[in-house]
Amino acid sequence: MDNRTSWIATRVTLGWIFLVAGVLVAFVGILSEINFSYAPFNFRLITGLGILLIGIGVGFLVRYRSALKDEQSARRLTVEERDERTVMIRDRAGNRAYIVSTSLIYTGLMWTSFASSGSLPALAGDVLWFFLAVCVVIPFGVYVGSILIDQQNS
Amino acid sequence: MKNRLEELRLKNGLTQQELADRVEVSRQTIISLENGRYNPSILLAFRLARLFGLQIEDLFLYTDEEENYG
Numbered sequence: 001m002d003n004r005t006s007w008i009a010t011r012v013t014l015g016w017i018f019l020v021a022g023v024l025v026a027f028v029g030i031l032s033e034i035n036f037s038y039a040p041f042n043f044r045l046i047t048g049l050g051i052l053l054i055g056i057g058v059g060f061l062v063r064y065r066s067a068l069k070d071e072q073s074a075r076r077l078t079v080e081e082r083d084e085r086t087v088m089i090r091d092r093a094g095n096r097a098y099i100v101s102t103s104l105i106y107t108g109l110m111w112t113s114f115a116s117s118g119s120l121p122a123l124a125g126d127v128l129w130f131f132l133a134v135c136v137v138i139p140f141g142v143y144v145g146s147i148l149i150d151q152q153n154s
Numbered sequence: 155m156k157n158r159l160e161e162l163r164l165k166n167g168l169t170q171q172e173l174a175d176r177v178e179v180s181r182q183t184i185i186s187l188e189n190g191r192y193n194p195s196i197l198l199a200f201r202l203a204r205l206f207g208l209q210i211e212d213l214f215l216y217t218d219e220e221e222n223y224g
Contacts, residue, residue, distance in 0.1 A: 083180040084195050
């Protein structure tokens with residue numbers, strides 16, 4: 001198995017792992033919803049996570065499985081995804097997003113430390129939810145923005 | 155970094171896509187290389203140089219400007 005085929009085979013395996021994990025998680029979510037309907041927790045979140053994983057798995061399989069049989073499409077896929085400039089742009093974007101993410105989390109950590117001594121209001125309830133949402137959305141925005149900018153400039 | 159990629163590609167009658175296919179990168183990477191906006195990895199530089207039967211330094215022109223790391 002050459003390097004390219006082995007890379008695609010790994011992606012197909014990853015697709016199966018996501019798919020199986022998704023089915024299991026969704027199944028656990030549905031079972032929990034039926035058996036523990038009295039519990040103060042929305043089990044649909046678990047089912048939703050399972051469906052998301054199934055989607056990712058199916059996406060991987062659709063994209064890479066046909067490439068295992070077709071040399072031309074395998075070549076196109078590997079060039080698309082392993083192109084060194086594309087990889088560099090993604091790595092750079094990931095690095096920037098990581099720095100922003102770490103800074104936000106560090107800010108949260110400091111805020112919590114000050115809040116525990118009463119210097120600042122506590123991060124709780126809606127404020128905590130909003131802060132965590134910012135911690136997810138801002139690094140993602142930085143990642144996407146960085147890719148778009150670098151694709152134009154490099 | 156300046157290079158002679160476009161000149162050699164045209165001399166050899168290759169399109170950007172054909173050159174990209176030969177060295178297994180995207181067409182966009184070839185465009186960026188030709189515009190001097192992207193410096194290739196040493197492996198890609200070797201692949202390109204070998205394709206045209208040249209040494210790396212005959213293809214990629216290292217100038218004093220490159221000494222400025224900023």
